[in-house]
Amino acid sequence: MKKNSSKNSIPVRLLGCMEEYVWLLEQHSTRMAIVCAEVEGSTTLADWQHALRLLEMKYDVLSTRVKASDGVRPFFCKAEAEGIPLHHRPLTPTSDILTECREVMKTGFGDGGGPPLRVTLLLGANRAAAIFSGHHAFFDGIGLMNLIRDTLSFLTTNNEPSTQEQSPSVDMLVGLDVGSDFLPRNDGSTESRTAPSDVKSASVTSDVPQIGRIELSTELTRAIVVRAREHDTTANGVIMASALSVGRAIGEPWMKNNVTCVVPVNVRPLFHREQAEGIVFGQKRFVFNLLRPPEFWDIARSVSTGVKEVRTRAGLLANLQPLHDFLASQRTVEEAVALASAHTHDLMISNFGTFEEPTQFGQVRLRSLIPVVNSGDENTQTLMVATTADIMTIVLVSPNPLPGYLENLQSHLIKTCL
Numbered sequence: 001m002k003k004n005s006s007k008n009s010i011p012v013r014l015l016g017c018m019e020e021y022v023w024l025l026e027q028h029s030t031r032m033a034i035v036c037a038e039v040e041g042s043t044t045l046a047d048w049q050h051a052l053r054l055l056e057m058k059y060d061v062l063s064t065r066v067k068a069s070d071g072v073r074p075f076f077c078k079a080e081a082e083g084i085p086l087h088h089r090p091l092t093p094t095s096d097i098l099t100e101c102r103e104v105m106k107t108g109f110g111d112g113g114g115p116p117l118r119v120t121l122l123l124g125a126n127r128a129a130a131i132f133s134g135h136h137a138f139f140d141g142i143g144l145m146n147l148i149r150d151t152l153s154f155l156t157t158n159n160e161p162s163t164q165e166q167s168p169s170v171d172m173l174v175g176l177d178v179g180s181d182f183l184p185r186n187d188g189s190t191e192s193r194t195a196p197s198d199v200k201s202a203s204v205t206s207d208v209p210q211i212g213r214i215e216l217s218t219e220l221t222r223a224i225v226v227r228a229r230e231h232d233t234t235a236n237g238v239i240m241a242s243a244l245s246v247g248r249a250i251g252e253p254w255m256k257n258n259v260t261c262v263v264p265v266n267v268r269p270l271f272h273r274e275q276a277e278g279i280v281f282g283q284k285r286f287v288f289n290l291l292r293p294p295e296f297w298d299i300a301r302s303v304s305t306g307v308k309e310v311r312t313r314a315g316l317l318a319n320l321q322p323l324h325d326f327l328a329s330q331r332t333v334e335e336a337v338a339l340a341s342a343h344t345h346d347l348m349i350s351n352f353g354t355f356e357e358p359t360q361f362g363q364v365r366l367r368s369l370i371p372v373v374n375s376g377d378e379n380t381q382t383l384m385v386a387t388t389a390d391i392m393t394i395v396l397v398s399p400n401p402l403p404g405y406l407e408n409l410q411s412h413l414i415k416t417c418l
Helices: 017-026 045-058 097-104 141-154 170-174 218-230 235-250 296-310 313-326 333-342 405-417
Strands: 011-014 033-040 064-069 072-078 086-090 117-123 127-134 210-215 259-266 281-288 347-354 364-372 381-388 391-398
Touching (some): 017 170, 017 313, 033 141, 045 086, 045 117, 097 127, 141 364, 170 313, 210 405, 235 259, 235 381, 259 296, 281 296, 281 313, 296 313, 347 364
Parallel strands (some): 259 347
Antiparallel strands (some): 033 127, 117 127, 210 391, 259 281
16 A cells, blocks of 8 residues: 555545444454355456456445544545455365365454455366455455455456445444544543554454355255245244254253354345445344253244344344444454453354345356354354355354254254255
8 A cells, every 4th residue: 555645544434333343353353254256167367357457446445444543533544546465376176265265364454454355266277266355344244245246247348337435334324423533431541542553454363263164955945945934934044043953952062041142134225235345234142042942933033033123223223322332432452352252152143145146147157155254252153154046055164163063054954944
């Protein structure tokens, strides 16, 4: 980045509460969002370089950075376009895409002073895997899916795209005011956050979690949706109920009365912002008694009901208000980490839904998506779900995965839905 350019001082907007929270956490240990697109068809390195140039032309967010100083709210600002960092290597029969994703996770994004998106390309003769990794203050997983869709379409066009301004924060969309100044701290503390100059961009490293995945058959994927509708719930509810049943059976720590589960809730449809790239979600927390577990379909229905609550303006506002109030005063990285530790969870299920058609882009076909996000603490089981062309991929991310969790989950879904 050209540090002396006056363009770097042009503010775009303040960070919203979710953005500021993950911006602080990223300076401790990486919480980056990753989505890997596996594609079939012949492409060249030049094709991908061309597509990424057009992607940077379209999205203003790709040439923004985060700036902050002590006593000043962090904000997004314009930066000189410097290209999306692209690393590439051959895709061979022995390549392990999940290992490549773990390698990407070794280097975080730090304070957001560098490019917010990086791409690692594994290129084969008739297939490729493109790993999109983004600073979580700039992108959520569905936002990265939107970038992937555009990248695949740009592989087959020379037309320059129209510019898309950086999406508003979810605070702005729901009507929460982000004050330009911090409020005084109630505890009388004058402690300031670590200045960004003390936290080098792209230098944060942390222990890399284990990653595993399963692909469900088209038959099972469709059966999950059908069975969910029959019982007045959703595929997400079915997966949660199955994940809890399996976790209780194989994980002794889950034999307790307060297993905490988190479901990120995409709220783009609420604001007609389906193509937004930023953090546009709320979260719903559930606590289940697995000593005396509820009936399977009751769990599934409670999940879908809880998610619906967050997908209303009133529900989302109530969901965001505590974090918004916490960040009304200036907070340190350590305080953000302490808050995350106090609200950790046993299980997170993040369902990206179905990738909208088309999945065919000229001679290139999107085969599958592999979403990866690490959440919670060292014992949290994070399940990421994405569906393309009736094939559901479930990814497990955890520093300490439950033994046989994915395989047993697949068996349970087959038994329940087929």
